[in-house]
Amino acid sequence: MSAKPLLDKVNIPADLRRLQKGDLRQFADELRQETIDAVSITGGHLGAGLGVVELTTAIHYVFNTPADRLIWDVGHQAYPHKILTGRRDRIRTLRQGGGLSGFTKRSESEYDPFGAAHSSTSISAGLGMAVARDLDKGDNKIICVIGDGAMSAGMAYEAMNNAGAMNSKLIVILNDNDMSIAPPVGAMSAYLSRLISSKPYLSIREIGKKFSEKLPAPLQKAAQRAEEYARGMMTGGTLFEELGFYYVGPIDGHNLDHLLPVLENVRDTIHDGPILIHVVTQKGKGYAPAETAADKMHGVAKFDVLTGAQAKSKSNVPTYTRVFADGLIAEARKDSKVVAITAAMPSGTGLDLFEKEFPTRTFDVGIAEQHAVTFAAGLATEGYKPFVVIYSTFLQRGYDQVVHDVAIQNLPVRFAMDRAGLVGADGATHAGSFDIAYLGCLPNFVLMAPADEQELLHMTATAAAYDAGPIAYRYPRGEGWGLELQPGEPLPIGKGRVVREGTTIAILSYGTRLQESVKAAEQLAAMGLSATVADARFAKPLDEELVLSLAQNHEVLITVEEGSNGGFGAFVLQFLAGKGALDRGLKIRTMTLPDTWLDHDAPQKQYDTAELNAQHIVEQAVAALGVAATLSHSKKA
Numbered sequence: 001m002s003a004k005p006l007l008d009k010v011n012i013p014a015d016l017r018r019l020q021k022g023d024l025r026q027f028a029d030e031l032r033q034e035t036i037d038a039v040s041i042t043g044g045h046l047g048a049g050l051g052v053v054e055l056t057t058a059i060h061y062v063f064n065t066p067a068d069r070l071i072w073d074v075g076h077q078a079y080p081h082k083i084l085t086g087r088r089d090r091i092r093t094l095r096q097g098g099g100l101s102g103f104t105k106r107s108e109s110e111y112d113p114f115g116a117a118h119s120s121t122s123i124s125a126g127l128g129m130a131v132a133r134d135l136d137k138g139d140n141k142i143i144c145v146i147g148d149g150a151m152s153a154g155m156a157y158e159a160m161n162n163a164g165a166m167n168s169k170l171i172v173i174l175n176d177n178d179m180s181i182a183p184p185v186g187a188m189s190a191y192l193s194r195l196i197s198s199k200p201y202l203s204i205r206e207i208g209k210k211f212s213e214k215l216p217a218p219l220q221k222a223a224q225r226a227e228e229y230a231r232g233m234m235t236g237g238t239l240f241e242e243l244g245f246y247y248v249g250p251i252d253g254h255n256l257d258h259l260l261p262v263l264e265n266v267r268d269t270i271h272d273g274p275i276l277i278h279v280v281t282q283k284g285k286g287y288a289p290a291e292t293a294a295d296k297m298h299g300v301a302k303f304d305v306l307t308g309a310q311a312k313s314k315s316n317v318p319t320y321t322r323v324f325a326d327g328l329i330a331e332a333r334k335d336s337k338v339v340a341i342t343a344a345m346p347s348g349t350g351l352d353l354f355e356k357e358f359p360t361r362t363f364d365v366g367i368a369e370q371h372a373v374t375f376a377a378g379l380a381t382e383g384y385k386p387f388v389v390i391y392s393t394f395l396q397r398g399y400d401q402v403v404h405d406v407a408i409q410n411l412p413v414r415f416a417m418d419r420a421g422l423v424g425a426d427g428a429t430h431a432g433s434f435d436i437a438y439l440g441c442l443p444n445f446v447l448m449a450p451a452d453e454q455e456l457l458h459m460t461a462t463a464a465a466y467d468a469g470p471i472a473y474r475y476p477r478g479e480g481w482g483l484e485l486q487p488g489e490p491l492p493i494g495k496g497r498v499v500r501e502g503t504t505i506a507i508l509s510y511g512t513r514l515q516e517s518v519k520a521a522e523q524l525a526a527m528g529l530s531a532t533v534a535d536a537r538f539a540k541p542l543d544e545e546l547v548l549s550l551a552q553n554h555e556v557l558i559t560v561e562e563g564s565n566g567g568f569g570a571f572v573l574q575f576l577a578g579k580g581a582l583d584r585g586l587k588i589r590t591m592t593l594p595d596t597w598l599d600h601d602a603p604q605k606q607y608d609t610a611e612l613n614a615q616h617i618v619e620q621a622v623a624a625l626g627v628a629a630t631l632s633h634s635k636k637a
Contacts, residue, residue, distance in 0.1 A: 004030040012086050013060040013111075021061075024256050028057045032286045034088070035080050040305045042094040043425070044102050045076035047284040047296035051177050052145070054254045055279060056080040059143060059173075062263040068141040069113040069129050073122030073150050075103030076299075077175070078112075085111035095425035097601035103429060117429030118397065119367050120153035122146050123160055123172055127274075130168040141171060141267060148176045149344060152366030157243070163274045164244015170274040171266055172245065175253065177281045240276045249278025254285055295347065317482040320475045321418055323453040325350030327460035327488050328387060328416075332358055337385045338464060341365060343372045349389040349418050369398035373405060373413070380411040385464060392417040392432025392474060399438060406470050407442045413470050414463040415439075420449070420474030421511070421562035422593070422607065427600030432474065433593050436510075436567030439472050440540050446493060447539040448473040449511035449561075453480030455537070457488030465490040476512050476562070478603065494541035502532040505621045506550035510536045510561040510568040513612055517560055520617035529621065539568045542575055551581045556624045557588045558617060562610075565592050587624040591617065 002008050006023055007030040010016045019027060032053045039046045057080075059070060065085070072078040082100060083091050087109060093099025101108060103117040114125045122144040130142045150156060151174065163170050240247045248266065251258045259279070266275055283298070284290025289308020290297035297303075303310040318326075332338040332354070339361045346352040346364050355362035365372045369390060376386035388395075395402070395417060406413045420432035439445050446466065450456040450473065459473045499514070500521050509517040514535050521531035532554060534546060551557050559569040569590025576582050593610050607613050 004034060006030055007034055007083075007088075010084055011088070013065050013084060016057070016060050016084060019061075021256075021260065024057055024061060024260075028054050028256065029286070031057060031080050031083060034083055034091070036287055036305060038083070038091040038094065039079065039300065040303050041092050042096060042099075043301045043303075044095050045079070045298060046287075046300050047290050047293075047298045048077040048147070048177075049079040050285050050287055050290055051281040051283045051296075052077050052175060052253070053080050053286065054256055054259060055145070055173070055175065055281065056084070058256060058259040058263055059145070060084060062260060062267055063141055063143060066110045066113070068143065069126070070111070071114045071116065071122040071126050071129075071142075071144045072104050073116050073144060073146040074119040075101075075105075075116040077145070077147065078104050078116075081111070082109075085109055095427075095600050097599075097605055099600075101427060101600060102425065103427075115429075117427075118394065119150035120146070120156045122150075123156055123163060123170075124158070126170055126172070127159055127163045127166070127168065130163075130170045131166070134168050141169070143171045143173065145173045145175055148174065149367055152344065153368055154370060160240070160243045160245065160274075166274075167272050168274070169272060172274065172276045174249075174276060174278045175281055176250065176278060177283045240278075245274045245276040246271055247276050247278065249276075250280045251278070253279035253281035315479055315482075317479040318453070319479050320453060320456060320477070321348070321350040322353075323456050323480060323485070324389075324416060324418070324460060324475060325353040327457040328389075329354055329357055330457075330487060331460060331464040332361065335385065335464060337383060338387065339363065339379060339384055340387045340389055341372050341376050342389050343367055343369045343394060345389075345391065345394075348391070349416075351389055369394055370401050373398040373401035376413045377401070377405040377409065377411050380406075380413050385412070385414065385467075387414045387416055387463070389416045389418065391419040391430070392421075392435040393419065393430050395435065396438070402439070402470075403442060407444050410444045410469045412467045414466075415470065415472035416460070416463070417472060417474040419477045421476045422598065422603060422610065423477050424603045424606065425600050428597040431593075431598065432476075433564045435472070435474055436539055436561065436563040437565070437570075440567060440571060442470075444469040445540055446471040448491075448537060449539065450475055451509065451512055451514035451535045451537075452483055454483050454485055455535075456480075457485060458491050459488070459537075461488035462490045462493070466493070474511065481515065491537065494538050494543055496534055496536045496538065496543040496546045498532060498534045498546070500531070500533040502530040502554075504529055504554060504625075505531040505556045505558065506554040507531055507533045507617060507621075508536055508547070508550060508557065508559045508572065509533065510539055510559070511563075513560045513562055516612065516614045517617060519614035520621070523614060523618050524621055527618075527622075529625070531621070536568065539571055542571060544575060547572055547575060548579065548581060551576055551586050551588075555587060556621055557586060558591060558620055558624070559589070560591045560612065560617060562612060563592060565595055567592060589620045589624055591620060 006027040035049050090100050095102045104112040105115050106112055126142045126144040251262055283296035301310045340351050340354050341363045342349050342351045343365055344367045372388055376388045379386040417435050423430045440447055448459045450459050456475050463471050507517045517533050521533045524531045559572050561568040569592055598606055
């Protein structure tokens with residue numbers, strides 16, 4: 001007999017809706033176990049999904065998905081959703097090459113109406129869908145599930161403010177698993193939630209509203225406020241009421257007897273306008289190792305289901321993130337003006353280590369990248385040395401502030417961009433592909449990229465010492481090269497280095513493709529082709545003397561970077577064109593990430609797809625020289 005008999009009957013939500021309500025508790029337990037089993041094999045996000053198993057079950061049972069649109073914010077809580085929306089047979093391909101995405105994805109399923117990998121977008125997208133429905137005179141429901149962490153972002157409140165001013169019916173479910181913004185959840189709270197979401201209460205409220213309309217304007221407004229604040233005092237929803245939402249909650253997000261009637265009431269209510277349901281859940285619910293873990297097993301490697309023990313890397317080589325953290329701590333020990341800022345990613349950026357030593361100099365501002373950047377700008381105006389430590393892909397969310405609040409004012413804010421380049425299983429949404437291009441076009445910026453972990457320490461020291469304006473540096477996910485590290489020392493601004501001398505081909509690398517560039521030079525040497533390899537270190541300002549020398553003294557110049565078109569290679573081309581260095585037969589090639597979205601896969605496979613490994617550099621060099629030239633060089637050798 002199957003260990004998951006009810007889950008085996010459900011392929012899509014329509015199957016779920018054929019079950020009896022009394023079966024849903026067992027179904028949720030089976031769905032939770034399937035989620036645990038799947039993630040133990042693939043790794044990925046676990047705690048958030050375990051926290052919404054009952055909520056996922058209840059939503060799909062009550063609402064008519066996919067006609068009713070369900071938006072998860074962010075997608076890492078959507079693994080149970082994927083299992084019961086026709087993807088169970090592929091759930092053990094999560095985050096694997098050719099498999100399911102770790103986030104919601106429109107091209108993957110009709111049950112994913114909006115892709116969500118960055119947070120705090122659901123209410124905006126949902127409101128757009130609701131307005132489109134109204135314009136089409138439709139009657140389907142729009143449900144947005146947003147976590148309490150995602151509610152720390154300003155975009156969520158911008159959307160709520162807009163939604164509150166409109167008459168479109170939009171259902172927002174606040175999944176509160178950390179904020180403690182509500183009083184304790186219990187029987188009385190559940191009763192009140194059912195009451196105020198019910199048709200009788202809404203009808204009585206409408207009668208009261210019509211009666212109050214007969215009153216003079218001041219009394220009319222007072223009566224309305226009294227009713228809102230009475231519910232706010234009972235339930236804690238005054239803030240949301242002020243934003244124009246009808247508030248219901250808080251309710252126990254793991255109690256199906258509480259969830260189902262409230263969702264049914266909200267589905268069937270005659271209330272116009274947006275409604276917010278406040279659901280309290282527990283991350284990691286139902287799996288003891290997750291419940292007791294400090295991070296609730298938010299993001300995990302493959303693990304043993306019985307013990308929760310994760311498969312650890314056998315390598316002792318530190319990650320770039322760890323090397324950066326150690327370097328920043330070293331600089332902070334020397335200079336009390338060094339402070340660190342992150343946007344809800346202290347462990348992902350290494351700032352949890354910094355915070356242990358410098359708790360008063362560490363600032364986690366929540367999922368609020370815009371605020372983080374301008375907050376840092378304010379610190380810089382008062383003589384502090386702020387390091388804004390944010391993933392490259394997330395810094396995009398604060399770009400306007402980077403331009404207007406930092407660059408235009410030429411403030412010495414330091415941007416340390418983790419996860420630059422490809423990121424393996426996290427895929428296109430988390431890849432740091434664009435920072436070279438989007439920062440390199442801004443006046444006043446200095447841009448650096450380390451070739452290895454020792455260079456990362458040097459660049460951290462460089463950033464700490466640089467006070468003439470904004471400075472940014474990018475470094476990848478994963479481990480370094482295992483170098484024996486020395487303390488970081490400031491580098492001369494805008495100066496690269498030659499790491500291998502040659503005569504025919506020049507390979508100019510920006511960032512951690514330097515090792516592949518050296519391998520390519522060795523392969524070319526075996527073919528009788530001599531190659532110089534240089535480490536640019538800086539994309540801005542360029543080492544003009546080095547670039548000109550490479551262009552003038554070699555037949556072929558190849559630039560290599562782990563970034564998009566319009567980045568380092570474009571800067572080199574523009575500089576050489578301006579100097580007339582392209583007028584005398586120089587063969588130049590720029591190697592960048594391809595102009596497409598690279599899906600999740602193993603890192604080595606991603607580099608093969610992007611054609612940024614040593615063999616691809618060799619192919620570019622040989623093609624640029626031409627077959628005849630290659631044969632000629634080979635004969636001379």
